[in-house]
Amino acid sequence: MYNKLGRYVLMAIFALSALVSFYFYQYQLALISATLSAFILWSHIKQSSxxxxxxxxxxxxxxxxxxxxxxxxxxxxxxxxxxxxxxxxxxxxxxxxxxxxxxxxxxxxxxxxxxxxxxxxxxxxxxxxxxxxxxxxxxxxxxxxxxxxxxxxxxxxxxxxxxxxxxxxxxxx
Incomplete structure (x- = not known):
């Protein structure tokens, strides 16, 4: 139940987390972070505010x-x-x-x-x-x-x- 800006910030945090995890060879964490970022994007499109x-x-x-x-x-x-x-x-x-x-x-x-x-x-x-x-x-x-x-x-x-x-x-x- 976030507004548009809140969802964008969360997507950026999870995407950044995925990149950092991938850089440190933590593929499972990278996959989880990327999945969460994708879920928030889907929620933004389908549910919005x-x-x-x-x-x-x-x-x-x-x-x-x-x-x-x-x-x-x-x-x-x-x-x-x-x-x-x-x-x-x-x-x-x-x-x-x-x-x-x-x-x-x-x-x-x-x-x-x-x-x-x-x-x-x-x-x-x-x-x-x-x-x-x-x-x-x-x-x-x-x-x-x-x-x-x-x-x-x-x-x-x-x-x-x-x-x-x-x-x-x-x-x-």
Whole structure:
């Protein structure tokens, strides 16, 4: 759970350790150090700082969460689980800043990846339905609520879906 700089420092330390071990004919230590350096590189590409950002996001420190998310150079290289949370956090931060088009874009991407559970995926679809209502597109809002109904498990999510459906039907008429 290090930031980008911390991972680079660790990779450099292990790579230097591998070189020094190799110089002193300690091939087993060199192999272990090189393996650890490669593991940190893999972790940097596939996991990145998403877990650290989620800690800040959970504590409602959205500026710091966004700062940590900005460290992710290539979100398309993240693992499936991390990519879903990355996009979910990006979308919610954009919602907090009233950037609705950006939020919709990130929620669309987040809906394609696995999240914590079915209920979390339902909330992504609820957000998309809400954004469609904001654009006065009742057809899309109803389509999102239908999908969200299938996934929703909590009573709160079901209540929100019902409310959005009522608003969408009013808008359609």
């Amino acid at each position: 998403v877990l650290l950002a989620s800690k800040h996001f959970k504590n409602s420190d959205y500026d710091r969460a966004e700062q940590v998310l900005n460290e992710v150079d290539r979100p398309d290289m993240l693992s499936k689980g991390r990519r879903g949370f990355y996009e979910f956090m990006r979308a919610n931060i954009a919602l907090k800043r009233d950037q609705f088009d950006v939020a919709e874009h990130h929620f669309q991407i987040a809906s394609r990846y696995p999240l914590g559970g079915k209920n979390d995926k339902a909330y992504v679809l609820i957000h998309l339905a809400n954004l469609a209502l904001r654009k006065k597109d009742s057809e899309r809002a109803l389509a999102y609520t239908e999908k969200a109904k299938e996934l929703a498990t909590s009573s709160r999510a079901i209540d929100i879906i019902t409310t959005i459906e009522k608003e969408a039907k009013k808008l359609a008429n």
